[in-house]
Amino acid sequence: MIVIKNRSVRSFIRVAVPFFVIPALALFGSIAFDRKKHIIISLAAAFFALMVFISGFEKKSVGTRRLVITAVMTALCFIGRFIPFLKPITALTIITALYLGGESGFLVGAMTAILSNIYFGHGPWTAFQMLAWGLIGLIAGFLSEPLKRNKLLLLIYGAAAGIAYSFIMDIWTVLWYNNGFDTRLYLSALVTAIPYTLSYMISNVMFLVVLAKPFGEKLGRIKIKYGV
Amino acid sequence: MEILNVKGLSFTYPQCGNKALDDITFSVSRGEFIVLCGATGSGKTTLLRMLKRELTPLGDKEGVIEYNEKNIDELDERTSASAIGFVMQRPEQQIVTDKVWHELAFGLENLGFKRDEIARRTAEVASYFGMSEWYEKNTEELSGGQKQLLNLASILAVHPDIIILDEPTSQLDPIAASEFIAALKRLNREFSITIIISEHRLEELVPVCDRLMVMDKGKVVYFDEPKKAAPYIRELPQVQLGMPSAARLYYKLDNGSESPLTIREGKDYIEFNYKNEIRSLPQRKYGHSDEKALEFKDVSFRYSRDSRDILKGLDLTVYKGELFSVLGGNGAGKTTFLKAAADLVKIYNGQIRIFGKKTKEYKNRSLYKNGLAMLPQDVQTVFLKNTVREELDDSGTDIKNLPFDLSYLLEKHPYDLSGGEQQLLALAKVLAANPHLLLLDEPTKGLDAAAKQKISGVLHDLKEKNVTVVSVTHDVEFAAMSSDRCAMFFNGRIAASGTPDDFFSENTFYTTAISRITRGVYDKIVTLEDAVEICTLNGRRTG
Amino acid sequence: MRRFEEYEPFVITVFFLSVIVIAMFSVHPVVVFLTFITGILFYIIRNGKKHIRSHLFFAMLFVILAVANPLVSHNGVTVLFVINNNPVTLEAFLYGINSAMMIVGVLYWFRSFTQIMTSDKLLYVFGIFSPKLSLILSMALRFIPMFRNQAERVKDAQKAMGLYSDDNIIDDIRSNMRVFSIVVTWALENGITTADSMSARGYGTGKRTNFSDYRFGRSDIVLLITDILLFIIVIYVSASGHLDFNFYPSVSYSGHDTIGLIGSIAYGILLMLPVYIEIRGNIRWKYLMSKV
Numbered sequence A: 001m002i003v004i005k006n007r008s009v010r011s012f013i014r015v016a017v018p019f020f021v022i023p024a025l026a027l028f029g030s031i032a033f034d035r036k037k038h039i040i041i042s043l044a045a046a047f048f049a050l051m052v053f054i055s056g057f058e059k060k061s062v063g064t065r066r067l068v069i070t071a072v073m074t075a076l077c078f079i080g081r082f083i084p085f086l087k088p089i090t091a092l093t094i095i096t097a098l099y100l101g102g103e104s105g106f107l108v109g110a111m112t113a114i115l116s117n118i119y120f121g122h123g124p125w126t127a128f129q130m131l132a133w134g135l136i137g138l139i140a141g142f143l144s145e146p147l148k149r150n151k152l153l154l155l156i157y158g159a160a161a162g163i164a165y166s167f168i169m170d171i172w173t174v175l176w177y178n179n180g181f182d183t184r185l186y187l188s189a190l191v192t193a194i195p196y197t198l199s200y201m202i203s204n205v206m207f208l209v210v211l212a213k214p215f216g217e218k219l220g221r222i223k224i225k226y227g228v
Numbered sequence B: 001m002e003i004l005n006v007k008g009l010s011f012t013y014p015q016c017g018n019k020a021l022d023d024i025t026f027s028v029s030r031g032e033f034i035v036l037c038g039a040t041g042s043g044k045t046t047l048l049r050m051l052k053r054e055l056t057p058l059g060d061k062e063g064v065i066e067y068n069e070k071n072i073d074e075l076d077e078r079t080s081a082s083a084i085g086f087v088m089q090r091p092e093q094q095i096v097t098d099k100v101w102h103e104l105a106f107g108l109e110n111l112g113f114k115r116d117e118i119a120r121r122t123a124e125v126a127s128y129f130g131m132s133e134w135y136e137k138n139t140e141e142l143s144g145g146q147k148q149l150l151n152l153a154s155i156l157a158v159h160p161d162i163i164i165l166d167e168p169t170s171q172l173d174p175i176a177a178s179e180f181i182a183a184l185k186r187l188n189r190e191f192s193i194t195i196i197i198s199e200h201r202l203e204e205l206v207p208v209c210d211r212l213m214v215m216d217k218g219k220v221v222y223f224d225e226p227k228k229a230a231p232y233i234r235e236l237p238q239v240q241l242g243m244p245s246a247a248r249l250y251y252k253l254d255n256g257s258e259s260p261l262t263i264r265e266g267k268d269y270i271e272f273n274y275k276n277e278i279r280s281l282p283q284r285k286y287g288h289s290d291e292k293a294l295e296f297k298d299v300s301f302r303y304s305r306d307s308r309d310i311l312k313g314l315d316l317t318v319y320k321g322e323l324f325s326v327l328g329g330n331g332a333g334k335t336t337f338l339k340a341a342a343d344l345v346k347i348y349n350g351q352i353r354i355f356g357k358k359t360k361e362y363k364n365r366s367l368y369k370n371g372l373a374m375l376p377q378d379v380q381t382v383f384l385k386n387t388v389r390e391e392l393d394d395s396g397t398d399i400k401n402l403p404f405d406l407s408y409l410l411e412k413h414p415y416d417l418s419g420g421e422q423q424l425l426a427l428a429k430v431l432a433a434n435p436h437l438l439l440l441d442e443p444t445k446g447l448d449a450a451a452k453q454k455i456s457g458v459l460h461d462l463k464e465k466n467v468t469v470v471s472v473t474h475d476v477e478f479a480a481m482s483s484d485r486c487a488m489f490f491n492g493r494i495a496a497s498g499t500p501d502d503f504f505s506e507n508t509f510y511t512t513a514i515s516r517i518t519r520g521v522y523d524k525i526v527t528l529e530d531a532v533e534i535c536t537l538n539g540r541r542t543g
Numbered sequence C: 001m002r003r004f005e006e007y008e009p010f011v012i013t014v015f016f017l018s019v020i021v022i023a024m025f026s027v028h029p030v031v032v033f034l035t036f037i038t039g040i041l042f043y044i045i046r047n048g049k050k051h052i053r054s055h056l057f058f059a060m061l062f063v064i065l066a067v068a069n070p071l072v073s074h075n076g077v078t079v080l081f082v083i084n085n086n087p088v089t090l091e092a093f094l095y096g097i098n099s100a101m102m103i104v105g106v107l108y109w110f111r112s113f114t115q116i117m118t119s120d121k122l123l124y125v126f127g128i129f130s131p132k133l134s135l136i137l138s139m140a141l142r143f144i145p146m147f148r149n150q151a152e153r154v155k156d157a158q159k160a161m162g163l164y165s166d167d168n169i170i171d172d173i174r175s176n177m178r179v180f181s182i183v184v185t186w187a188l189e190n191g192i193t194t195a196d197s198m199s200a201r202g203y204g205t206g207k208r209t210n211f212s213d214y215r216f217g218r219s220d221i222v223l224l225i226t227d228i229l230l231f232i233i234v235i236y237v238s239a240s241g242h243l244d245f246n247f248y249p250s251v252s253y254s255g256h257d258t259i260g261l262i263g264s265i266a267y268g269i270l271l272m273l274p275v276y277i278e279i280r281g282n283i284r285w286k287y288l289m290s291k292v
């Protein structure tokens, strides 16, 4: 077993392996071997990325309070998913990440996907939803300092997250449908998804405007009072 | 052998001036049953939490707490978690999982017991408490009493040495409460588990405990056998008022050092010392105005189409200016009845009139504009703001006009108040609505006896102003002293009602301790004041 | 006799995973068709005539998916006709039908999966891999109804205190926002208390046992082994190219060899396992009932 002393290197590896190395290998694998197996390879990559991240999390000692607060935020996101048209999930994931760190953000995003799909229906897309929302949270955690300082930046990040989410889910749709990547299909999927993409962007920006401050205060109070 | 040893313990909450605990020293022997009492906000919860390391709040702590002669900060995690069990003030707060069986197993899972062992122990405690009926249920569906029992059982499954309980019976009906206390006593006797319990309703607890600990403003002022407490707590009206009725009667009449505690001792004491030539006091007249404040006619309600009726053809009239109390078991439907009166649930049959007008005819929520106001059972639902001050300002309360003191709490978050303080704050908010019809759901839970008396006074003042008050309560003593009429709620209807004197002297279980003590000696005596009066009237037996 | 949903959740999960992996791995029409037909069959056996609307939805989805491909994709050599200067080819058309069958078939299987794997089973399986996350999930599940109830209760409490009694929309929205805000505070606060209760009861002190009522019996082992064997056969056959199928540029496939046939049959058996278990259970049950 290799022991890495430096903490930041360690945490970098914990993130880099699942989210960059594995997908890169998968991409390479699918190009090198069989063009048609994109779908299964991408699914496997998503799956393994999640597994690696989760097992890393499992080994780490996380405070019980933090764990439960993550569950609370997940439950709130879940309830938010029932609002028609406008979904606060991404916004709440980002906010969680800002105050409790990228890992909590990732978990809230990913867990919401699992949980809400118990009602909205599970499918192969669950893995991609987990990844998409999770990564949005994770990256927000990395950027938490500038995002907390600059509201405009936060809103831009929110809008970008909406687009990114749509792009990722569309790639996946096309892969599944076509069993391989097809640019034309992808473009047409993107076009048909424009209303959705817009609604994601609007939801994210709107909910960030409304929720960022009060949630910040509340999470801040919890942090001070209970030292989460 | 000493199992707990507390030396010079002080504690201050962050951003708070005064100490919540002030230089406390005491020790507890193995197998003792200890009752902790004291006024609202005197620091009981804080002290109990200090004894359980995992629940110790953030703040400045001084002093040492030892478990089996070892500092609890140095105990290993397993011992600390398993040896000391804690049952929290609000039963739903402690529950972690969604199934009863899982809740029972939770502590054992955490300590890494083998599956067979877990199965055996959960089966054992479940049978011990007769829980097999609801073993597979969702924890959400349990009644308050069942939740509290589940909490106790799941703590017990890990075989603790000490069980600490923080006001475990405050929301239980009188019968469930006494069963719960009996269960505790049994654990204490049969398994010599040390028990430390804080409570305001001491009627049944004090007689069974070994030692009574009294707290006042963060200090321990008395810690010895309850019988001998009389001389010490004479100066502490808040504590004295909470003592068992037999003892209080004794405090009023006599001055010796060993007081009676149980009903039986009380009865013996009266029979032995006082004559009973005059058997009853002149009857108080019951009269009411002609105007009806609240009227239920054949009201039926259920929560969903295929569940049972909670209100079953309920008929009831409360007159203007009346103080009306409703008693009844856990889950009988008392809260539901109040909700129906406040038009918060839709009844499917019958009619509800408020001041003669059907609830439906109150448009645009005009019902609640200086008409009706309700204090809900869960008072945390009343708070919306970040500090007590904002909370009071928002509702337009003038702090000077309040019958109780909240001024020392102004800058605190409502959720940081002690249980009793929250109750008082919520009451203040509801009173600020200036209602003509006031509905109170368990207004005295978690309050010390002195605060209860103050609230009773508030109700009588309101009556003077012709305000009608309907309260739902488990506290028979409170009902006896602050109502014109009492009613028993059972099976979706009012099963019996009458003036407190009639009502309580006819009931066997739902009755005040004084009524039980004086029964057979005097007639229709249900409150302490009356008992004192009739004893004095009769005079002492001579010889 | 146990019904399929009464098997050990882990075994059930392995079954669904193996079906879905194969279904997504192979484009061979036989495989796709088997997935599609048995998916519908299993769903109907379990649900009878209920959920007509789901069937209608899936039928519509099928048509849309089948038609979309030839309209967008113009690969293939056999041109059927031309729309807007774009050729519509037979290959693209067949490919669309195949994809639609695959997607709708997988969706049906997932529908059954969602039905069978109720939240507690899902959490149990999840708990095998990651106890911590499983706990987060199960707590979140418990919190959801709690938060809703609390919001209702706060609303009622505020209403009955006459605080927000103006009856207009602005006031409504404002008071709803306040309720939402305080419920969030409450939820966080309540979460902390739950966390404290957990640590007070030894959570996080060491290795945790995962106690559950699910038992791994003989029939579970039989099902699991059968499942894995069949899965390996199908994957082997498929990976070794015996179940290859190409639509573009023109329809071509690996030929009717025995190995391909064995693979298809193995897959068919795999898919029929739950159907068989379900029917057997029904028959036994009826038989037992008739004796009572």
Ligand SMILES: Nc1ncnc2c1ncn2[C@@H]1O[C@H](COP(=O)(O)OP(=O)(O)OP(=O)(O)O)[C@@H](O)[C@H]1O
Pocket (backbone or CB within 6 Å): B013, B014, B016, B020, B038, B039, B040, B041, B042, B043, B044, B045, B046, B047, B057, B409, B412, B416, B417, B418, B419, B420, B421, B446
């Ligand atoms: N988390 C907290 N932060 C700040 N102050 C607190 C906190 N919890 C309690 N207090 C204060 O400490 C004092 C003692 O509170 P505690 O809860 O121990 O009282 P208690 O005796 O249990 O009262 P009750 O009988 O009403 O439950 C109170 O004045 C209370 O306002």
Ligand SMILES: Nc1ncnc2c1ncn2[C@@H]1O[C@H](COP(=O)(O)OP(=O)(O)OP(=O)(O)O)[C@@H](O)[C@H]1O
Pocket (backbone or CB within 6 Å): B143, B144, B171, B173, B303, B310, B328, B329, B330, B331, B332, B333, B334, B335, B336, B337, B377
């Ligand atoms: N929102 C609800 N939905 C469904 N059932 C409910 C709801 N609230 C209460 N009940 C059920 O209605 C019954 C009566 O409940 P209610 O709260 O009125 O009892 P209660 O007499 O106030 O009890 P307690 O003394 O414990 O407060 C109980 O069986 C309870 O489980």
Ligand SMILES: [Mg+2]
Pocket (backbone or CB within 6 Å): B044, B045, B046, B089, B166, B167, B418, B419, B420
């Ligand atoms: Mg307390």
Ligand SMILES: [Mg+2]
Pocket (backbone or CB within 6 Å): B334, B335, B336, B377, B441
């Ligand atoms: Mg109630």
